[in-house]
Amino acid sequence: MDIKVKYAIYTLWIILLQSVLKLIGVLLTGSLSFLSETADTFTDILFVSITLYSMYYSQKPADYDHMYGHGKIDSISGVIQGIILMNIYVLLVYNAIQAILSNRYDVINPEIGLIILISSFIVNIIFSRRLISKGKQQKSLTLRIQGLNLFQDSMRAIIVLVSFIFAYFNVIFLDPILSIVLSVWIIIGALKLVKGGVKELTDTNPISTIIIEDLRKKIFALEHVIGVHSIKLRTSGKTLYLEVQLSVEDHISIVHANEIITSIRSMSEKIFRLYEVECIVEMNPFASEKSIGEGLINLIFSMKSEYPKIENFKDLNIFRIENEYFISLVVIVDETLSLVDAHEVCSHFEKEIKKQAPLISRVITHIESQPHRELLRPNQIKCADVGPEMIEQMSESVEKVLRLHPQVKGFHGVEFWATIDYCILEAHVFFEGSLNISQIHKYISELENNIREELGIDNLESIFLHSEPIEGQKEGIIF
Numbered sequence: 001m002d003i004k005v006k007y008a009i010y011t012l013w014i015i016l017l018q019s020v021l022k023l024i025g026v027l028l029t030g031s032l033s034f035l036s037e038t039a040d041t042f043t044d045i046l047f048v049s050i051t052l053y054s055m056y057y058s059q060k061p062a063d064y065d066h067m068y069g070h071g072k073i074d075s076i077s078g079v080i081q082g083i084i085l086m087n088i089y090v091l092l093v094y095n096a097i098q099a100i101l102s103n104r105y106d107v108i109n110p111e112i113g114l115i116i117l118i119s120s121f122i123v124n125i126i127f128s129r130r131l132i133s134k135g136k137q138q139k140s141l142t143l144r145i146q147g148l149n150l151f152q153d154s155m156r157a158i159i160v161l162v163s164f165i166f167a168y169f170n171v172i173f174l175d176p177i178l179s180i181v182l183s184v185w186i187i188i189g190a191l192k193l194v195k196g197g198v199k200e201l202t203d204t205n206p207i208s209t210i211i212i213e214d215l216r217k218k219i220f221a222l223e224h225v226i227g228v229h230s231i232k233l234r235t236s237g238k239t240l241y242l243e244v245q246l247s248v249e250d251h252i253s254i255v256h257a258n259e260i261i262t263s264i265r266s267m268s269e270k271i272f273r274l275y276e277v278e279c280i281v282e283m284n285p286f287a288s289e290k291s292i293g294e295g296l297i298n299l300i301f302s303m304k305s306e307y308p309k310i311e312n313f314k315d316l317n318i319f320r321i322e323n324e325y326f327i328s329l330v331v332i333v334d335e336t337l338s339l340v341d342a343h344e345v346c347s348h349f350e351k352e353i354k355k356q357a358p359l360i361s362r363v364i365t366h367i368e369s370q371p372h373r374e375l376l377r378p379n380q381i382k383c384a385d386v387g388p389e390m391i392e393q394m395s396e397s398v399e400k401v402l403r404l405h406p407q408v409k410g411f412h413g414v415e416f417w418a419t420i421d422y423c424i425l426e427a428h429v430f431f432e433g434s435l436n437i438s439q440i441h442k443y444i445s446e447l448e449n450n451i452r453e454e455l456g457i458d459n460l461e462s463i464f465l466h467s468e469p470i471e472g473q474k475e476g477i478i479f
Helices: 003-029 032-058 072-102 110-138 141-168 174-201 209-220 254-271 292-306 339-356 388-403 437-455
Strands: 225-236 239-248 276-285 310-321 324-333 360-368 378-385 410-418 423-431 460-469
Touching (some): 003 110, 072 174, 209 225, 239 254, 254 276, 292 339, 339 460, 360 460, 388 410, 388 423
Parallel strands (some): 239 276, 423 460
Antiparallel strands (some): 225 239, 310 324, 378 410
16 A cells, blocks of 8 residues: 555544544633634544545556556645635634624633644644655645644644633633634635745745755766756656757767766766656757757858948858857958948848847957858857866967057957867957958968967867957057
8 A cells, every 4th residue: 555545544533532532621611712623623623634545646657648657636635625725714713703792702611622632633743753754755735635634633733732721710701702703813824834835836846946956067068968957846646857958969869869968867866866756858969950050051141242342251150159050151242342341331231130040149250351151150159168277378378469460459358168089269450440351361370370389289279369459449458
């Protein structure tokens, strides 16, 4: 027999016994506060019956109609019990108020009530803690509700004991007042139970965002994973359903895909130890039909007709650092343009790309004037941030080279990234805006060679120098 069902049966027998004893106590004492306590015990008989049914039903395996199992019945049971409790005790509060207004209340044989309540108190306080403990272990809201209900019975019994103690000394006007206090206490507890049940029924995320973000970082760090698009969580009883959507490197084998899934399941089981985790992983290749690279190529060439001064494109690089994407692109423009005109065209083009492709956080265009016939293909590069100390060192070396060139007027935005096999350097260089774009390209080529010699880094794959007019510049270092 399932442990939850077993404890629910134990609870039912205890409540039946107490109900008989408390009913006898109410008939012998006539206490309104004892009536409130007894009414709660009688409702417990109904609640435990509901609990037994919900537990039996929730143990059924998933089927065609209930593909995620039947665990939600546990939450529905908790909501129903809470609503019934609130309605019953609103009526008992009304009854107690009527008794106070009409001055009709009396308590007899308080010593009998004391004996019954003390016996009930001892049984409830012991068994309720056991139920709450098992409810937490089994992730059963209904079992915890039953334990909490019995524990509250124990605490509320203290109020009724106080009423009988005063009644023993012929102070009986407190009885209906304590009945109201007792009923309000139960109503507040019922509201909390309903709130908890509604949260589970509406799939409210039970996990801290800090834990989820930690899981996201660990998944992102897995080999062959290049993007974590979404992590979704929902619970049903003690089962947690985890759905992860990933982008992975192109053409990975089934073995590698299985390693990723196995790693995610292993991580989730360690992080969510209190749940039985059901993990669903969806993987999409980065350069699939709807990938960022191919989508950008289609977007760029569809925009080309709107920019007649742009003749062609080349060297589309898609960079990723953590979960942010940015692109670098060489734009071939009319060689008769000045740097100011070419920069204005490219700046507008950059803004339009970011507007059309919100996933891209940054666009870097490099202006050239030579004709170029090579087809545009995306290079997708996974990068790592090298840290502020390395960036500062690179900036000093770049500045040293740029200051030696007579046409360079300043610079800003030096960045340096490392991939698994090589490094990439990028900077924005200021020139006089009136210079012809073909002249600018000549200077840029010279500067790239000089920077490469100055740095002396063997695996420095690419240097991207983005030319900008000095006019209107407010950021960076001006020579």
